[in-house]
Amino acid sequence: EDTDGFRLGDDNYFIPKAYFLYDKLDNRNFPMSGFSISAKARAIWNLGEPVANEDQWTYNGDVEFLIYQPFGEKFSIGLEVMAGGFIGTSSFPFRYYLGSNNRNLMNNFKLFPSLKLGQASGDDLLMGEFTTRFHPVGNHFFTLGARAAHLGNAEGISTSVSRRWLGAARITYGFSSPLGPLELTYAPGNVCEEVYFNLGYWF
Numbered sequence: 001e002d003t004d005g006f007r008l009g010d011d012n013y014f015i016p017k018a019y020f021l022y023d024k025l026d027n028r029n030f031p032m033s034g035f036s037i038s039a040k041a042r043a044i045w046n047l048g049e050p051v052a053n054e055d056q057w058t059y060n061g062d063v064e065f066l067i068y069q070p071f072g073e074k075f076s077i078g079l080e081v082m083a084g085g086f087i088g089t090s091s092f093p094f095r096y097y098l099g100s101n102n103r104n105l106m107n108n109f110k111l112f113p114s115l116k117l118g119q120a121s122g123d124d125l126l127m128g129e130f131t132t133r134f135h136p137v138g139n140h141f142f143t144l145g146a147r148a149a150h151l152g153n154a155e156g157i158s159t160s161v162s163r164r165w166l167g168a169a170r171i172t173y174g175f176s177s178p179l180g181p182l183e184l185t186y187a188p189g190n191v192c193e194e195v196y197f198n199l200g201y202w203f
Contacts, residue, residue, distance in 0.1 A: 013093065014045040025068065029181040030141040030174055032076040032133060035067040044091045053155075058088035062108070062125070068133070078131040084108070085124030090155060096125040098149060098166065101185055101196045112149060113196065114168035114189025120161035122151030139176040145169065161191055 020039045025031040041061040046054070062084025070076045084096065096108045099115035109118060110127065127149035134142040149166045153159065168189030175182040180200035187194050 011046055011048040013091070014047055015042055017042045025066070027176075030133065030135070030143075030176060031066075031068045031078070032135060033068050033070045035065070037063070037065050039063040042094065044094060046091070053089060055088040058086055058091050060084070060086050060091065060094050060108070074135050076133045076135075078129075078133065080129045080131070082110070082127045083125065085152070090123035090157075095121050095123055095157070096151060097121045098125075098127075098151065101170070101183075101187065101194075101198065112147065112166065112168065112189075113145075113170045113185060113187030114193050115161070115166070115191060116194070120151055120163070120166060120191070121157070121159045122153045122164075123155055123157070124152035126150045141172075141174040141176070143170070143172040143174065145172070163191060166190065 018041045021036070023036040025034040025036050039062070042059065044058050044060060046056060062082065064080070064082040066078065066080045068076050068078040094108050096110060097118040098110050098112035098121070099119040100117040101111050101113040103111055105111065110125065112120070127147070129145050129147040131143055131145040136142070147168050147170070151164055151166065153164065166189065168187050170185050170187040172183055172185040181198065183196070183198040185196040187196070
């Protein structure tokens, strides 16, 4: 089956990948200070027969930067910036898919509170979020965030959300538990709104 020039089938890929991470955040789940830089680069070889206008080899890379600056012991502001794209035609499994508030997503699925998982997609991405975090006592954290993203779609592939500019706000209560972070988030956006409850690292 073809969808706008992509085949939805059992294609196989060979994907050499290089990865870089430098992490100086003070807390994995609710950082109040420090920064991190990560970058990925992939060469993607479709081992099957490419459809029309699809390259046999394509190349994808992205970089993310996150920083938190504390103001006193209980308040911090943060900034996250991410950019990525393709050289050559995009590869269907590795296009950028936005949605959910889970940071532990595979391939190029990226969190975007207010959207369902994978609800918006594109072949290049520029995204940023400004956050303020309050740590009143113990294991309790409150976070306010404003996120914006621009999704490119030069190839005109169908997507559930046709907007190229996306925006959302979020308010999150978090608790640092032995099982991992417990979070309750309300996120309204310019497409829809969602409420999330997260238990641990994956749920």
